[in-house]
Structures are given as C-alpha cells and as structure tokens.
Amino acid sequence: MATPSRRTTGTAARAGRAVAARAQAAATPAARIEVRKTYKLYIGGAFPRTESGRSYLISGVDGSELANACRASRKDLRDAVRAARSAFPGWAGKTAMNRGQVLYRVAELMEGRRDQFVAEVAAAEGLHEPAARTAVDRAIDRWVWYAGWADKIGQVLGSSNPVAAPYFNFTIPEPTGVVGVVAPETSSLLGLVSRLAPPLVTGNAVVVVASETRPLPAVTLAEVLATSDVPGGVVNILTGRRAELVPVLAGHSDVDALDTWGVPDGQRKDTELIAADSVKRVLRRPTTVAEARFDWLDDRAAERPEWIAAFLEMKTVWHPIGV
Amino acid sequence: MTTEIDKRLVPAADRAPNSWGLGDGAAIPWEYAPAPEARDIVTIKERYGLFIGGREVQASDGETFATIDPSTELPLARVARATSVDIDKAVRAARRAQRRSWGTLAGNERAKYLFRIARILQERSREFAVLESMDSGKPIRESRDVDVPLAAAHFWYYAGWADKLDYAFPGRIARPLGVAAQIIPWNFPLLMLAWKIAPALAAGNTVVLKPASTTPLSALLFADVCVQADLPPGVVNIVPGPGEVGMSLVTHPGVDKVAFTGSTEIGKKIQRGIAGTDKALTLELGGKAANIVFDDAALDQAVEGIVNGIYFNQGEVCCAGSRLLAQESIVEPLIEKLKDRLATIRVGDPLDKNTDVGAINSKQQLERITELVASGVAEGAELYQPPCDLPERGYYFRPTLFTNVAQSHRIANEEIFGPVLSVLTFRTPDEAVEKANNTAYGLSAGVWTEKGSRILEMASRLKAGVVWANTFNRFDPTSPFGGYKESGFGREGGMHGLHAYVRLEDR
Numbered sequence: 138m139a140t141p142s143r144r145t146t147g148t149a150a151r152a153g154r155a156v157a158a159r160a161q162a163a164a165t166p167a168a169r170i171e172v173r174k175t176y177k178l179y180i181g182g183a184f185p186r187t188e189s190g191r192s193y194l195i196s197g198v199d200g201s202e203l204a205n206a207c208r209a210s211r212k213d214l215r216d217a218v219r220a221a222r223s224a225f226p227g228w229a230g231k232t233a234m235n236r237g238q239v240l241y242r243v244a245e246l247m248e249g250r251r252d253q254f255v256a257e258v259a260a261a262e263g264l265h266e267p268a269a270r271t272a273v274d275r276a277i278d279r280w281v282w283y284a285g286w287a288d289k290i291g292q293v294l295g296s297s298n299p300v301a302a303p304y305f306n307f308t309i310p311e312p313t314g315v316v317g318v319v320a321p322e323t324s325s326l327l328g329l330v331s332r333l334a335p336p337l338v339t340g341n342a343v344v345v346v347a348s349e350t351r352p353l354p355a356v357t358l359a360e361v362l363a364t365s366d367v368p369g370g371v372v373n374i375l376t377g378r379r380a381e382l383v384p385v386l387a388g389h390s391d392v393d394a395l396d397t398w399g400v401p402d403g404q405r406k407d408t409e410l411i412a413a414d415s416v417k418r419v420l421r422r423p424t425t426v427a428e429a430r431f432d433w434l435d436d437r438a439a440e441r442p443e444w445i446a447a448f449l450e451m452k453t454v455w456h457p458i459g460v
Numbered sequence: 461m462t463t464e465i466d467k468r469l470v471p472a473a474d475r476a477p478n479s480w481g482l483g484d485g486a487a488i489p490w491e492y493a494p495a496p497e498a499r500d501i502v503t504i505k506e507r508y509g510l511f512i513g514g515r516e517v518q519a520s521d522g523e524t525f526a527t528i529d530p531s532t533e534l535p536l537a538r539v540a541r542a543t544s545v546d547i548d549k550a551v552r553a554a555r556r557a558q559r560r561s562w563g564t565l566a567g568n569e570r571a572k573y574l575f576r577i578a579r580i581l582q583e584r585s586r587e588f589a590v591l592e593s594m595d596s597g598k599p600i601r602e603s604r605d606v607d608v609p610l611a612a613a614h615f616w617y618y619a620g621w622a623d624k625l626d627y628a629f630p631g632r633i634a635r636p637l638g639v640a641a642q643i644i645p646w647n648f649p650l651l652m653l654a655w656k657i658a659p660a661l662a663a664g665n666t667v668v669l670k671p672a673s674t675t676p677l678s679a680l681l682f683a684d685v686c687v688q689a690d691l692p693p694g695v696v697n698i699v700p701g702p703g704e705v706g707m708s709l710v711t712h713p714g715v716d717k718v719a720f721t722g723s724t725e726i727g728k729k730i731q732r733g734i735a736g737t738d739k740a741l742t743l744e745l746g747g748k749a750a751n752i753v754f755d756d757a758a759l760d761q762a763v764e765g766i767v768n769g770i771y772f773n774q775g776e777v778c779c780a781g782s783r784l785l786a787q788e789s790i791v792e793p794l795i796e797k798l799k800d801r802l803a804t805i806r807v808g809d810p811l812d813k814n815t816d817v818g819a820i821n822s823k824q825q826l827e828r829i830t831e832l833v834a835s836g837v838a839e840g841a842e843l844y845q846p847p848c849d850l851p852e853r854g855y856y857f858r859p860t861l862f863t864n865v866a867q868s869h870r871i872a873n874e875e876i877f878g879p880v881l882s883v884l885t886f887r888t889p890d891e892a893v894e895k896a897n898n899t900a901y902g903l904s905a906g907v908w909t910e911k912g913s914r915i916l917e918m919a920s921r922l923k924a925g926v927v928w929a930n931t932f933n934r935f936d937p938t939s940p941f942g943g944y945k946e947s948g949f950g951r952e953g954g955m956h957g958l959h960a961y962v963r964l965e966d967r
Contacts, residue, residue: 293630294956296940296954296955296956298936298938298939298940298954299938300934300936300938300939301613301936301938302934302936304931304934306936306938306939308939308940308954308956311920393945405736406735406736407735409731409732409734409735409736410732410735410736412731413728413731413732413735414728415946416724416727416728416731416743416745416945416946416947416948416949418949421738423738424737424738425738437966438966443964446959450925450944450949451925451940451942451951451956452919452920452924452925452926452927452944453925453926453927453939453940453941453954454919454926454927454928454929455926455927455928455929455931455934455939456915456929456930456931457930457931
C-alpha cells in the first residue's frame with residue numbers, strides 16, 4: 138500500500154479516536170503519534186491486501202484525505218466468490234435460530250464500537266456527529282430486525298399445499314447460494330447493512346462491492362464480522378472501482394444472484410445484460426428511486442421481508458399418502 | 461399425473477421377449493383394437509385471426525402461417541401472424557382494459573369471471589382435449605385427463621384468490637403490475653396458458669399472450685371462452701407468431717411484466733431483453749432432472765414412476781426425469797423391469813384412447829431428438845428401443861433407453877425434450893446428490909426409497925424447485941412450480957404464483 142498522505146487532516150481510523158486525541162493533544166505539550174489503520178479487503182475470513190498491489194485515495198466529502206483503500210482486482214473478486222461458495226453449505230446448514238443469534242451478535246459487537254463507526258461515517262459521508270450517530274444506531278438496530286427473521290421467514294413464506302390428490306405437499310424456502318451485493322454508494326454503513334443482512338439471514342454467502350467513494354466503514358464492519366461468529370467466507374467485502382468489479386461479479390457463473398442497488402444508473406443495463414448469461418436472480422433498485430435520495434432511516438421502506446425473499450428459492454416436495 | 465397403464469395379464473416369464481401382441485407367437489393373447497376419440501366435437505376453422513381487444517382481427521399485413529397435425533403432417537388451419545403493429549395494438553388494448561375495466565373492478569367481481577372461465581373449460585373439456593391432441597400430438601388420454609382438467613383447476617384456484625389478496629401478503633397491499641406479456645411453449649399449450657393467465661388476472665393485471673407457433677389453436681379457442689364468459693375486451697389478448705413476435709412483445713415499452721416458459725437459451729434472451737427496465741420477470745426454463753432410485757425402493761412402483769417421468773407427453777416436459785440414477789446394487793433388475801415395461805408402451809395415434817406416447821410436436825423437434833440420440837450412440841452409450849411399429853406418417857419416436865451413460869455424454873447433459881432416458885449409476889447417497897446436482901439446470905428431481913429420513917435428507921440437498929418422492933410428474937394448482945439455477949426463477953402455482961403478478965406496497 139502506498140504511503141498515506143502526510144497531511145494532518147487524518148485518516149478515518151484516526152477519526153474514531155479524534156475527539157479524545159485532540160483533547161489529549163491540547164493537554165500535553167507533545168502530541169502522541171497515532172497508529173494509523175491499514176484498510177484491507179475481507180476475503181474468506183482473512184484481511185488480505187489486494188493481490189494487485191493497488192490502492193486508491195479515499196477523501197471525505199469535505200475533500201480531506203482519509204486513507205488509502207485497496208483497489209481490488211478481478212482476481213480478488215474471483216477469490217472472494219470461491220471463498221463464498223465454500224462457506225455457503227456450512228452457513229446454510231446452520232439452524233435458523235443459530236444464524237439469528239450470530240447476526241444478533243454482529244449488532245452486539247457493533248454496539249461496542251459505536252464511537253468508531255460514528256467517526257468513520259461522519260468522515261465518509263460528511264455528516265455532523267448526531268446524524269452519523271443516528272445512522273450507526275439504526276444500522277445496529279437493522280441487524281437486530283433482520284436477525285429476528287432467521288427462524289420466522291420460513292413460516293411466513295413456506296406453505297403446505299392442499300393438492301387435489303392423496304399427497305403430502307409442502308413448500309419451503311432455501312437460500313439461493315452466492316449473492317453479489319453492490320452496496321449503496323451514498324449510505325456507507327446503514328445502506329450497506331440494509332443490503333447485506335437480507336441475503337445473509339437465510340443462509341446465503343455474500344460478496345460485497347463496497348461503496349466506491351466511501352468504503353472505509355465497510356472495512357471496519359468487516360472487522361466486526363471477523364470477530365463475531367459469522368464464519369469466514371460467509372461475507373466477503375471488496376473495495377475498489379465499480380466499473381472494474383461489477384461486470385466480473387455480474388458475469389461470474391458461480392454467483393447465483395445479484396443485488397444491483399448500488400450500481401450506477403449508467404452501468405445498470407450492461408450489468409443486467411451480463412447477469413442474464415447465467416440466469417442470475419437480480420434484485421434491482423427501481424429506476425424511479427434515486428440512489429442518493431433513498432432514505433435508509435425510514436424503517437418502513439428500508440426493512441423489507443421482500444428483500445429476504447429475493448434471495449430464496451422455493452422448494453416444493455411431494456410424497457404420496459398411503460399405507 | 462396418473463399413467464395407470466394396463467396391468468399385464470401374463471407374468472413376464474411366460475411371455476416371448478419384448479412381444480406385446482403384434483408379432484406372431486406372442487404370449488399375450490390379445491391385441492388392442494383401435495379406440496379413436498371422435499373428432500367431430502371440434503370445429504376447426506380454415507383461418508384464425510389474432511384476438512385483440514375482445515375481437516378476432518387479421519394481422520396488420522395479412523400474413524398467416526399454417527399449424528399442422530404432427531401425427532399426420534397435414535395442415536389443420538392457417539393462423540394470423542402478429543406483426544409489431546399488432547403487438548402494439550394488443551398492448552394498448554391490454555393497458556386500456558387494465559386502467560378502465562379490469563384494474564378497477566372489485567376483486568370479488570374479477571373472481572366471478574375467473575370462475576366462469578373455469579366452468580366453461582370444464583363444460584367444453586372434450587372439445588379442448590381433442591383440439592389439443594390434434595394440434596400438439598399429445599395422447600388424448602393425457603390431454604383429457606391431465607391438461608384440460610388441470611387448466612380448469614388453475615382458473616378455479618386463482619379465481620378464489622382475486623378477492624383475498626390481502627391475506628396472501630400480510631402487512632402489504634398487493635397491487636397489480638399492469639400489463640403482462642406472456643410467452644408459452646408448445647408442450648402443454650392450454651395448461652401453460654392457464655398457469656400464466658389465471659394468476660395474472662386474479663391479481664388485476666391484463667395480459668397479452670403469445671402461444672407457440674406450432675400449437676396456437678387451443679389458445680385461440682380459449683379466446684372464444686373469454687368471449688363466452690363476457691370477459692371485458694382487452695383483458696386477454698392473444699397474438700400468435702414465431703419467436704420474433706415474442707421478442708417484440710417482451711421489449712414493448714408498454715409492458716410491465718414478462719413471464720416466459722420455454723428453453724433456457726430463449727430465457728436468457730428474454731432476460732437480456734428487459735435489461736435496464738423496471739419490468740418484472742419470471743422464467744420457467746429447461747431441466748435435466750435426476751430420478752434417483754435407491755436399493756430399498758419399491759421397484760415396481762419406481763418403474764411406473766420412471767416411465768411416467770420420462771415418457772409422459774413424449775418426454776416433451778421441462779421437468780421430465782430424463783436422467784435415471786440407479787443405485788448400483790439394483791441396476792440390473794431395474795433395467796430388466798424397465799425394458800419389460802417399455803415393451804408395453806403403445807406409440808401411435810394421439811387420438812387413440814389406448815395411446816401412451818403420441819406424436820413429437822414438430823419436425824424440428826423430431827430432428828433434434830434424433831440428432832441427440834445419434835450422439836448418444838456415437839459417444840458410446842448403449843441404446844435400447846422396444847420393437848414397435850410406428851405409423852407411416854407423422855413425427856414419431858420410439859421410447860428410448862440408454863445404459864452405460866457417462867456424465868460427460870451430451871445425452872446426460874443436454875435437455876433432449878423427447879422420450880429418451882439416460883441411465884447412470886451411483887453407490888452412495890453423496891454420489892447421488894453430486895451427480896444429480898451436476899447440471900446447470902435445477903427444475904425437478906425424483907427420489908425413490910422406502911426410508912423417510914433419507915427422502916427428507918435428499919430432498920433438502922437436491923438443487924431443484926420440485927422434488928417428487930416416490931412419485932413423479934405430479935402437478936396441482938396449489939403447488940408452486942419453478943426452478944433453481946438456470947431452470948429459471950419465480951414460481952407458478954400456489955400462493956407463491958401470485959407473487960409474480962403483484963407489486964407490494966406498504967399498508
């Protein structure tokens with residue numbers, strides 16, 4: 138990774154401790170040289186740098202330089218898909234209650250790192266602290282909301298079907314498999330959590346392309362996921378250029394479904410054209426909804442069981458009844 | 461779907477090999493006399509128009525195409541071929557009807573129209589069955605006992621949903637999507653029409669439906685049912701034609717929803733066709749189902765299920781059990797029983813009530829089956845076909861069984877859509893799962909075992925939208941149907957089938 142900027146405006150990692158650090162700096166004659174954080178990718182439960190050795194500079198909305206982020210390559214993306222595919226059976230095979238507890242634990246761990254997230258979201262999105270705090274709190278609550286669905290969605294969406302013949306017939310939802318999530322560009326954490334949790338809760342494994350311009354909170358979320366009980370490979374998070382990564386994600390034949398919420402409008406049609414080559418399930422943001430305008434704080438709009446259902450396959454089983 | 465085919469009167473051991481009463485020296489003491497279904501119940505017109513805005517109209521350029529009877533290769537009628545001008549008219553008619561009549565009609569009133577349609581289909585069932593068999597080549601026994609009753613049952617089932625949508629989606633308000641473009645295949649023409657139209661109409665959508673170009677007649681007769689039911693004009697529009705007509709329908713900007721049943725290849729084209737739009741899409745595509753028989757299965761029942769799984773409707777079924785996975789320890793007796801059973805299958809006139817396997821739908825399809833079977837032989841699989849006389853005219857293909865099939869063979873990978881079964885073997889349940897799932901498709905699967913826990917384990921590990929355990933090829937309007945992977949997405953049938961035709965809003 139290239140040497141970070143020497144400007145004193147600081148990294149997002151620093152921002153988490155910025156308030157305390159400034160207080161300390163004012164109180165003591167020689168300010169402590171802080172330990173900066175390296176923002177890496179999250180693939181298969183590990184934090185590798187991109188194999189390409191590339192990075193790109195992340196700036197805050199005010200133009201201040203925050204950090205260098207990895208500019209993931211196509212190879213990184215393929216590695217992430219492979220990690221997701223191998224993690225999928227284990228995650229899908231856990232009991233629904235267990236998955237619910239694991240996701241709830243993500244909320245627990247985020248709660249403990251609220252200040253860090255608040256500082257990073259504030260820096261990334263140019264929000265004042267109260268607004269950033271609201272977004273972080275809501276992101277935590279969103280995990281709780283989705284975690285609770287784990288052992289209920291099957292009852293809401295499944296059915297036993299009264300066929301007109303002596304058969305027992307039932308329909309159950311199953312996770313689709315590997316889901317690619319192109320995270321919202323604007324809402325770096327709350328938007329990301331709102332897209333990540335729905336496919337995850339039912340047992341899908343996910344490859345996320347984080348916000349291109351605001352990726353740092355996503356990397357910190359990866360650190361939370363790594364220390365929670367989400368098995369390695371179940372969530373993989375890449376930072377980098379969408380124009381470079383999204384076509385590879387959409388065209389990868391081992392990716393079963395795609396959430397294109399964060400795909401820029403101009404790239405959307407091409408992405409869907411590529412996805413059709415392997416009959417991917419595509420969850421699209423309606424063209425009438427502007428990405429940047431969507432209100433992730435509106436629970437009615439942003440917490441939707443339909444987004445869980447978009448990454449489920451309905452399986453129907455027949456068996457004769459008789460002696 | 462029942463194939464209650466005759467119980468043989470004479471034990472297998474007492475019969476001359478592969479003899480079913482046609483050759484001399486046969487031990488079976490009887491032959492089947494012809495049992496033709498009367499055709500006079502159907503009046504086939506010389507020419508059929510398009511059905512747009514509640515009226516029969518000719519194509520804007522006056523073009524027509526012939527639809528033939530595949531059992532005789534003789535033309536049945538000429539049918540108007542829709543142009544893009546006609547598609548535009550049909551979509552506009554559907555839009556008008558959606559805005560002015562159907563979309564504003566109370567759910568309980570929509571329900572009554574759909575009940576009417578179901579009743580009329582029941583009343584005219586024999587007419588539909590005969591016409592369907594003539595136009596498609598399927599045996600009258602199947603069109604009469606399966607296609608038509610199930611089509612009526614679909615309308616009946618979804619009729620009841622029309623005024624109960626609030627209960628299907630708790631916490632949400634279900635709104636119609638608008639105009640649905642629906643494209644259906646030639647293997648179950650009327651039944652696929654019912655699968656498409658019934659849920660769409662129940663949810664308040666209007667439709668433009670394109671039947672397959674080789675089987676347009678039952679859809680055009682259905683237009684008559686709509687008229688008879690006094691369905692408001694424009695609610696159902698029918699536009700026959702070849703694939704290009706379908707693409708111009710799918711890409712028409714006035715369409716809100718696209719539903720397609722057909723090949724995976726065309727399904728991908730359709731998915732590309734709607735890229736970048738807000739059109740909703742469901743696809744029901746090809747399959748290469750594994751029918752897995754464990755060593756503890758009830759073999760005689762399994763044999764019936766295997767036969768029903770692959771030879772039903774000449775094997776022209778997307779969910780056909782075209783790969784038999786037999787556990788090694790029972791391969792030999794199973795194959796022996798299968799060959800025995802194949803010898804009793806009657807191939808011939810679709811309108812004969814004794815026929816089990818009718819005519820292949822088209823010359824093109826017959827050529828595809830022939831080519832794939834030749835590839836199986838060329839690649840080293842062992843071919844078995846029971847001796848049977850095929851009619852001199854018409855598109856017929858003998859029930860075919862391949863043994864010694866490797867997973868790499870084309871016949872084990874490609875959807876043949878014909879009466880061709882490939883037998884593969886396995887030793888362990890893991891291997892069975894591995895082989896069954898080793899395909900880009902994922903529509904259906906079968907499991908035969910007497911062990912309940914194994915059924916549930918296999919059912920959960922098979923990547924298929926429908927798993928038939930100790931049965932095969934059963935369908936019901938209440939039972940969701942659709943695929944995993946490249947067999948498509950979305951479900952038809954049941955409450956889940958409604959989802960494809962609604963937009964959910966907050967309460």
